[in-house]
Amino acid sequence: xxxxxxxxxxxxxxxxxxxxxxxxxxxxxxxxxxxxxxxxxxxxxxxxxxxxxxxxxxxxxxxxxxxxxxxxxxxxxxxxxxxxxxxxxxxxxxxxxxxxxxxxxxxxxxxxxxxxxxxxxxxxxxxxxxxxx
Amino acid sequence: xxxxxxxxxxxxxxxxxxxxxxxxxxxxxxxxxxxxxxxxxxxxxxxxxxxxxxxxxxxxxxxxxxxxxxxxxxxxxxxxxxxxxxxxxxxxxxxxx
Numbered sequence: 001x002x003x004x005x006x007x008x009x010x011x012x013x014x015x016x017x018x019x020x021x022x023x024x025x026x027x028x029x030x031x032x033x034x035x036x037x038x039x040x041x042x043x044x045x046x047x048x049x050x051x052x053x054x055x056x057x058x059x060x061x062x063x064x065x066x067x068x069x070x071x072x073x074x075x076x077x078x079x080x081x082x083x084x085x086x087x088x089x090x091x092x093x094x095x096x097x098x099x100x101x102x103x104x105x106x107x108x109x110x111x112x113x114x115x116x117x118x119x120x121x122x123x124x125x126x127x128x129x130x131x132x133x
Numbered sequence: 134x135x136x137x138x139x140x141x142x143x144x145x146x147x148x149x150x151x152x153x154x155x156x157x158x159x160x161x162x163x164x165x166x167x168x169x170x171x172x173x174x175x176x177x178x179x180x181x182x183x184x185x186x187x188x189x190x191x192x193x194x195x196x197x198x199x200x201x202x203x204x205x206x207x208x209x210x211x212x213x214x215x216x217x218x219x220x221x222x223x224x225x226x227x228x229x230x
Contacts, residue, residue: 022227024150056150096153117153125134125156130227 016049020127023058028073033061036133037076044086051127052080053120054112055094058133059101062093062108081109092120135220136227139165142177151229152184159227162212162220164193171197173204181206193217 021040027033036052043050054062061077068075080091091112098104098114105114124130136155142148148163148170155161161184163171170181171192184190185208192205194213205211212220 024229055154056146094154121154121156124154124227125159127134127227128225130225132228132230 016047017129018049018051018127019043020124020130021050021052022124022130022132023052023054023061024056024132026057026060027063027066027077028068028071032133033058034074034076036131037079039131039133040083040088041086044088047087050083050086050088051090051092051123052083052088053092053094053123055097055117055120057097057101059093059097059103059108062091062112063103064107064109077109081111084111090123092123094120134159134227135224136161136229138163138167138170138229140230141166142170143175147229148177149180154229155188155227158188160189160191160220162191162193162217163209164196164217166196166200168192168196168200168202171205171209172202173206178206182208185209191216191220 021036023033023036025032040050040052062080063077066075066077093108093112093114095114095116105112134156136151136159138148138151138161140147148167151161170177171190181190189210191210191212194211197211
């Protein structure tokens with residue numbers, strides 16, 4: 001391998017890797033969304049570029065006013081609101097998924113960007129690593 | 134970006150959902166129960182055929198054989214495990230599980 005190539009690899013390894021977390025499931029029917037949130041918090045230690053997208057039933061994870069005291073499960077929607085210090089710059093929610101479920105932006109926790117599927121498709125195609133939850 | 138789907142399109146919306154978010158020409162690989170989407174003569178054949186106009190759809194040979202699927206929708210490309218590895222090696226992967 002030429003010296004130039006080695007140098008290129010070293011340089012690129014210093015760049016942040018783009019990670020996308022895709023949430024497709026409702027929050028309390030399976031452990032996946034909660035695990036996804038845990039992984040985001042762990043990933044924060046590596047200082048990478050993290051984005052989260054919520055599609056299909058995943059948009060239910062962002063519903064405000066969830067009271068889980070009666071089912072004995074931690075309410076974690078509010079944690080999504082405070083992820084910016086963990087390197088999560090964008091939370092995207094798919095507009096069609098919300099509309100199909102009778103929800104609007106006003107039903108969601110703050111800090112969510114409601115976008116069209118095409119925009120999420122563009123976000124997906126720009127990623128290096130995609131983690132589905 | 135290669136999208137992968139491993140659930141039956143008759144029990145989940147994964148295949149439809151995946152195609153909503155896959156870029157215009159992004160290829161899709163069906164494996165495990167996802168290969169039921171590649172079978173000819175199902176209620177989804179028209180949907181899969183229209184998806185094929187814009188993108189490549191692959192189905193995993195071993196999973197097709199394991200399920201006794203003997204007729205595939207025209208245009209679906211069959212790959213074996215080694216072909217699967219080649220596809221994954223040459224592009225990033227978005228697992229739509």
